[in-house]
Amino acid sequence: MTRNHTREDILAEAARLFSRAGFKGTSLHDIAVAVGCSKATLLYHFASKDALLVALVEPAVQELLALDDRLAALVGEDARTAAVDGFVDLVLRYRPQVTLVYDSLQLTEIPRFPGIDAVAERLVRAFAGHSADPVDDIAARVVLSGICTVVIEHADSGGIDLRKALTTVAERLLPSQPRPRQES
Amino acid sequence: MTRNHTREDILAEAARLFSRAGFKGTSLHDIAVAVGCSKATLLYHFASKDALLVALVEPAVQELLALDDRLAALVGEDARTAAVDGFVDLVLRYRPQVTLVYDSLQLTEIPRFPGIDAVAERLVRAFAGHSADPVDDIAARVVLSGICTVVIEHADSGGIDLRKALTTVAERLLPSQPRPRQES
DNA sequence: CTATTGCCTGACCGATCGGTCAGGCATACT
């Protein structure tokens, strides 16, 4: 009965509040009230506010790293398709975390995961089909970040399948014209 | 000599710091130190921290409203082209402000400008070429927000013309296939 | 000269922040 469901409650409420008001915009007091426990309890389960943030984002980061591994084994058209599908799926399943990282911290905050920038860069390359054209690179960045923001802001404008719409959009922009495959 | 260049200095430093650490992540003390004046001076020139933010964002909002007016007079292909070109230009010229609004506040903050959401929605419609296809709507949102984020994060990856690349990307995604024009 | 006005400041205020700590209260073990 006195299970450790409190820890999970804290994570859930923190995700909700962080993604709504941002990391700095949410106090430990806010979270404690939402969970229904004391502020000291938060700091019993998590060493600090930063540690809470890390615990929240960590599984999403792990999945991103796993996607990165999967992508490393693929080339050409398969690589881009897997990148788009995998990324859209990941971003949809971890929406609050994406909101958090994308809105609140971005350049600014404390707990940068090591090597995550390199992963993001490889993802961009995969989106661009490893093209050498700088416009393709920009296109990949627009689509990647655009997907994030749309998922964050999407409040269900008509009951369309967001996953399918996003992958369709990505496919429409990224590869369409026949392009000589190059490198890797 | 004792001109009011202090006010402008405050605005410039506030834009710099806000866009780097976010609105809540930047204190009046930080700004005062950067400007080289006292915190009280900030609050002499601006009624509050919020008022400083509003003063900072206001010209960009005015230009966005002006773009909205210009767009209202156009239809069809002209409307979308003007929307893309105008938006890219605006976002490039007001990069710090865009960073601010996009990163720090978004859903959360205080000084929402009235009717700005409607303007953004009309801009999305223009990007979508007023298509009824929900996928076109999603595409427009991806491109619009993607452009914002890319401009924010772009640290000059090779000396390409970012303006031209962005408009090219937008044109590539948005209209390409022949599409029956519908509604004004 | 005095008076007014605009720009600026140090000192201070209450509120809130993240974080610490000693201890309460169960349950489980010996």
Next chain:
DNA sequence: AGTATGCCTGACCGATCGGTCAGGCAATAG
């Protein structure tokens, strides 16, 4: 029985937050 362990808490701490206020210091006006 005692005692160890896990979960939780109220009270408190120093730091920092946005904001106020009385006054100083030019320059200009009369």
